[in-house]
Amino acid sequence: MSLRGGSDAPADGDSSGSDGDDNFNGCEGCTDDEVAELTARQRTFILPGIERPLTIIQDFMGIEGTGGTVWRASVMLAEYCCTHLKDAMAGAPVLEIGAGLGLVAIAAWHLGALQVVATDIDHDGNRLLALLAKNISANCQSQERAAPLVRQLWWGNDGELSGVMKEGFGGTPPAVVLACDVLAWPELYPQLNSTLRAACPPRGGGTMYLAHQYRSKERELEFIHGFSDAYEVELVHQSDARRVIFKISPRD
Numbered sequence: 001m002s003l004r005g006g007s008d009a010p011a012d013g014d015s016s017g018s019d020g021d022d023n024f025n026g027c028e029g030c031t032d033d034e035v036a037e038l039t040a041r042q043r044t045f046i047l048p049g050i051e052r053p054l055t056i057i058q059d060f061m062g063i064e065g066t067g068g069t070v071w072r073a074s075v076m077l078a079e080y081c082c083t084h085l086k087d088a089m090a091g092a093p094v095l096e097i098g099a100g101l102g103l104v105a106i107a108a109w110h111l112g113a114l115q116v117v118a119t120d121i122d123h124d125g126n127r128l129l130a131l132l133a134k135n136i137s138a139n140c141q142s143q144e145r146a147a148p149l150v151r152q153l154w155w156g157n158d159g160e161l162s163g164v165m166k167e168g169f170g171g172t173p174p175a176v177v178l179a180c181d182v183l184a185w186p187e188l189y190p191q192l193n194s195t196l197r198a199a200c201p202p203r204g205g206g207t208m209y210l211a212h213q214y215r216s217k218e219r220e221l222e223f224i225h226g227f228s229d230a231y232e233v234e235l236v237h238q239s240d241a242r243r244v245i246f247k248i249s250p251r252d
Contacts, residue, residue, distance in 0.1 A: 038069045049082040050110045054139050056101050064123040067100045074180040076239050077211035078107040089113045092175040098182045102135040105148045109140050117168035119153035156191025161198055175206040183212050183220045202230035208248040
């Protein structure tokens with residue numbers, strides 16, 4: 001079954017995982033149940049170690065690009081944070097790049113992150129950022145702790161990143177940088193590379209966790225392993241043949 005077509009939407013159901021497929025076609029190949037999840041107006045997630053269910057409002061057809069739904073890589077990274085990064089999250093400053101509807105940022109907050117900043121870009125009059133903020137407000141209520149910040153961040157925009165780092169973390173790098181499915185647009189790799197390296201500098205930076213579903217595997221792995229010039233790159237989780245999480249951390 002196919003959802004919205006076009007190059008913006010990840011080919012979540014493509015079974016080939018081969019190289020050279022530059023045109024993603026929505027959710028072609030998804031089961032009816034998967035399509036129902038991706039297009040549902042609201043979804044509830046029960047994550048290990050988080051006491052309350054997390055409810056995420058979606059708008060798959062109404063928000064331009066891919067940000068209007070919770071893709072499976074985001075669910076995978078949220079679960080990984082709960083099962084493997086609970087201690088790393090506690091008291092840590094955390095930045096999410098490409099936060100979408102906020103599931104991973106919300107999970108990090110519930111795991112005790114000191115400050116969370118959820119960033120994304122908005123093609124559609126701030127509809128995505130507004131929905132991201134709404135999901136965070138509904139799921140991160142506390143009198144003792146501030147909810148995650150929501151900020152726009154265009155990859156490669158040094159000024160925006162500097163503002164995010166200053167406001168969220170006092171100008172110092174966050175301890176943890178999280179990103180899901182950010183490798184779907186090879187034309188933006190230079191900008192993405194610049195932003196990730198600036199957010200997690202090779203000297204004194206924190207640790208990146210990149211969750212991804214392979215679509216053009218050779219090209220995507222080339223990008224990931226390009227960090228080996230100054231970072232340790234490690235595959236830390238693989239849920240199946242196509243869905244993976246890489247840990248990228250400064251060598252020193």
